[in-house]
Amino acid sequence: MELTVLGADGTYPRARSACSGFLLQHDGFTLWMDAGNGTLSFLQEHVEMGDVDAIFLSHAHVDHCADVYPFFYQSLNTGKVVPVFSATHVQENMAPLIGDDSKREFAELFQWHPMGSGDVAETGPFRFEVFNAAHSIENATVRIRAEGRTLCYSGDTGPNPDLPTAARGADLFVCEASWLEKDEGLMEPIHMRATQAGAAARDAGVERLMVTHVWPPNPLDQVREETSTTFDGTIEFARETKKTSV
Ligand SMILES: [Zn+2]
Numbered sequence: 171m172e173l174t175v176l177g178a179d180g181t182y183p184r185a186r187s188a189c190s191g192f193l194l195q196h197d198g199f200t201l202w203m204d205a206g207n208g209t210l211s212f213l214q215e216h217v218e219m220g221d222v223d224a225i226f227l228s229h230a231h232v233d234h235c236a237d238v239y240p241f242f243y244q245s246l247n248t249g250k251v252v253p254v255f256s257a258t259h260v261q262e263n264m265a266p267l268i269g270d271d272s273k274r275e276f277a278e279l280f281q282w283h284p285m286g287s288g289d290v291a292e293t294g295p296f297r298f299e300v301f302n303a304a305h306s307i308e309n310a311t312v313r314i315r316a317e318g319r320t321l322c323y324s325g326d327t328g329p330n331p332d333l334p335t336a337a338r339g340a341d342l343f344v345c346e347a348s349w350l351e352k353d354e355g356l357m358e359p360i361h362m363r364a365t366q367a368g369a370a371a372r373d374a375g376v377e378r379l380m381v382t383h384v385w386p387p388n389p390l391d392q393v394r395e396e397t398s399t400t401f402d403g404t405i406e407f408a409r410e411t412k413k414t415s416v
Pocket residue numbers: 180181190231233234326383
């Protein structure tokens with residue numbers, strides 16, 4: 171599998187940056203995994219919009235799904251039908267912003283596949299398995315397999331016992347680390363601190379952790395330092411246009 175980072179900022183983007191989004195490609199198939207605001211622009215540096223074969227949306231917060239809207243409006247011109255795998259209720263949350271003139275097409279041009287914990291689905295070469303998360307709305311943490319390789323993507327979640335299970339032995343664990351130790355108690359645990367992301371990676375037994383969804387003011391060198399207090403493996407950062415093999 172080839173992973174391309176389209177955006178990685180937590181909640182809002184830095185200048186010339188984007189919120190959460192990735193391309194996952196294998197065997198000629200292109201999956202757009204999270205469509206946060208700004209990612210459609212970066213996507214077109216790598217593929218044509220018409221090359222997107224399927225979409226996965228971890229949840230209905232705009233920093234993970236907003237660019238589905240402009241993608242939809244170009245789909246009105248092409249008529250291409252794209253399957254969308256997502257946490258439950260994403261379609262219902264997004265549909266009200268579509269005008270009455272194209273609500274029917276929003277339901278038809280996207281083949282919606284809502285997924286809850288324990289659900290499994292396949293598209294192209296990819297097999298998805300969804301796990302529970304601990305977020306302010308339903309989030310689908312996903313384990314994706316293709317030809318013997320495994321990637322786990324946390325989406326947005328606080329610490330929860332299902333997370334190391336979802337990431338167990340994955341070749342790459344893409345995990346959010348929104349916060350640092352100084353942010354402890356900032357909100358209910360709906361996001362991870364860097365130490366908690368590292369602990370989840372350690373408990374999952376992975377060797378490669380790609381940290382994503384960092385709160386923009388938090389410096390990456392400090393995120394790395396705090397992550398390394400709980401995780402001995404390789405720590406990478408998701409950044410726009412980064413490409414890596416899984
Ligand atoms: Zn988010």
